[in-house]
Amino acid sequence: xxxxxxxxxxxxxxxxxxxxxxxxxxxxxxxxxxxxxxxxxxxxxxxxxxxxxxxxxxxxxxxxxxxxxxxxxxxxxxxxxxxxxxxxxxxxxxxxxxxxxxxxxxxxxxxxxxxxxxxxxxxxxxxxxxxxxxxxxxxxxxxxxxxxxxxxxxxxxxxxxxxxxxxxxxxxxxxxxxxxxxxxxxxxxxxxxxxxxxxxxxxxxxxxxxxxxxxxxxxxxxxxxxxxxxxxxxxxxxxxxxxxxxxxxxxxxxxxxxxxxxxxxxxxxxxxxxxxxxxxxx
Amino acid sequence: xxxxxxxxxxxxxxxxxxxxxxxxxxxxxxxxxxxxxxxxxxxxxxxxxxxxxxxxxxxxxxxxxxxxxxxxxxxxxxxxxxxxxxxxxxxxxxxxxxxxxxxxxxxxxxxxxxxxxxxxxxxxxxxxxxxxxxxxxxxxxxxxxxxxxxxxxxxxxxxxxxxxxxxxxxxxxxxxxxx
Numbered sequence: 001x002x003x004x005x006x007x008x009x010x011x012x013x014x015x016x017x018x019x020x021x022x023x024x025x026x027x028x029x030x031x032x033x034x035x036x037x038x039x040x041x042x043x044x045x046x047x048x049x050x051x052x053x054x055x056x057x058x059x060x061x062x063x064x065x066x067x068x069x070x071x072x073x074x075x076x077x078x079x080x081x082x083x084x085x086x087x088x089x090x091x092x093x094x095x096x097x098x099x100x101x102x103x104x105x106x107x108x109x110x111x112x113x114x115x116x117x118x119x120x121x122x123x124x125x126x127x128x129x130x131x132x133x134x135x136x137x138x139x140x141x142x143x144x145x146x147x148x149x150x151x152x153x154x155x156x157x158x159x160x161x162x163x164x165x166x167x168x169x170x171x172x173x174x175x176x177x178x179x180x181x182x183x184x185x186x187x188x189x190x191x192x193x194x195x196x197x198x199x200x201x202x203x204x205x206x207x208x209x210x211x212x213x214x215x216x217x218x219x220x221x222x223x224x225x226x227x228x229x230x231x232x233x234x235x236x237x238x239x240x241x242x243x244x245x246x247x248x249x250x251x252x253x254x255x256x257x258x259x260x261x262x263x264x265x266x267x268x269x270x271x272x273x274x275x276x277x278x279x280x281x282x
Numbered sequence: 283x284x285x286x287x288x289x290x291x292x293x294x295x296x297x298x299x300x301x302x303x304x305x306x307x308x309x310x311x312x313x314x315x316x317x318x319x320x321x322x323x324x325x326x327x328x329x330x331x332x333x334x335x336x337x338x339x340x341x342x343x344x345x346x347x348x349x350x351x352x353x354x355x356x357x358x359x360x361x362x363x364x365x366x367x368x369x370x371x372x373x374x375x376x377x378x379x380x381x382x383x384x385x386x387x388x389x390x391x392x393x394x395x396x397x398x399x400x401x402x403x404x405x406x407x408x409x410x411x412x413x414x415x416x417x418x419x420x421x422x423x424x425x426x427x428x429x430x431x432x433x434x435x436x437x438x439x440x441x442x443x444x445x446x447x448x449x450x451x452x453x454x455x456x457x458x459x460x461x
Contacts, residue, residue: 003303005283008283042305042324105393106415109345
């Protein structure tokens with residue numbers, strides 16, 4: 001149970017939220033959907049005394065068409081990503097990953113920004129954002145910083161966010177016609193955290209896969225050179241070898257030891273690439 | 283710290299004073315005496331605490347009460363006026379033995395209702411997907427899935443299929459053996 005006194009703030013604008021962050025900095029935690037934070041608070045693992053809830057900051061919840069990219073506000077609920085015709089048309093692999101985040105109730109409340117800022121090494125969105133080359137926008141009263149997602153993710157559950165910053169927007173490049181993308185994951189049951197996962201993009205001049213559940217952040221493997229002629233049984237074997245090398249020595253935990261994770265990384269990278277290639281062709 | 287909240291619960295406007303540490307689940311159970319919502323894990327895994335918050339099912343053990351100002355909350359109590367006037371989904375759970383201890387049941391029923399509101403004719407797979415956020419330790423899920431499919435049929439106004447006979451009677455549990 002939560003034992004520490006909490007000063008609870010429910011700003012209604014981004015500006016208000018940033019003011020509060022500027023004032024309280026490290027002593028405050030941003031509360032989005034709460035699907036990761038509140039359980040840790042209930043377990044006494046996190047004991048913030050100041051909470052800045054974004055649940056009334058509607059202006060941070062949006063999915064916008066920005067031409068070559070889709071812009072997703074940090075407080076957009078996973079549910080909105082699934083319901084979005086824009087995402088379905090322009091970036092379907094994002095919705096494909098989103099379908100696996102938690103469960104129905106978690107997706108109704110949890111936020112995309114919250115998931116990315118939580119930076120779990122096996123989070124469903126992260127390999128997708130890495131393989132697509134997404135950009136993260138963070139904001140504070142000092143201004144705005146923009147960086148590639150690979151730079152935003154620093155270490156296990158540790159990001160480039162300064163104490164006075166919040167994750168304001170995620171910009172995801174659209175999937176162009178002729179390009180296929182796919183997300184595959186290994187998990188014990190639906191609703192479990194992934195053990196390993198992989199997001200792949202296959203296009204006329206690109207074959208890339210990002211693999212999670214291996215290292216602190218997804219490992220990006222560019223396979224364009226070895227698959228030059230196309231993705232088929234022969235090149236997939238070469239892909240497997242390259243991925244095994246690139247993955248190195250994964251971390252191990254109760255859900256999978258390093259050797260298992262490495263073997264599964266190869267399996268799921270191949271599955272994601274195969275599926276992406278089929279979609280590129282079809 | 284205390285905050286005073288204005289919320290609508292099961293259609294009634296309420297003003298509730300809560301500590302900022304209080305979970306929505308605890309506010310409903312302890313402050314409003316709506317004990318149909320259960321707490322099984324407090325970590326957002328089991329779904330026994332499922333309620334409807336502004337039209338969407340959420341796990342109330344992971345929502346702070348202070349965060350629901352001006353919102354509408356529906357709990358399991360909203361589904362029936364009394365023990366003899368059950369909602370069709372509740373009725374289907376009774377008919378199909380969709381519960382044993384009953385701890386997961388309120389959450390299961392609210393998840394079922396959310397599914398059927400969006401998809402009146404789900405497949406078995408879609409039902410299982412819809413309740414993937416609700417854990418049950420008693421039933422093995424089979425009869426819960428049957429209950430939800432049966433409720434869907436009922437809500438679509440379709441007639442019940444002819445039963446095989448003995449199995450249905452045995453489930454009602456009068457112990458009288460084969461007919």
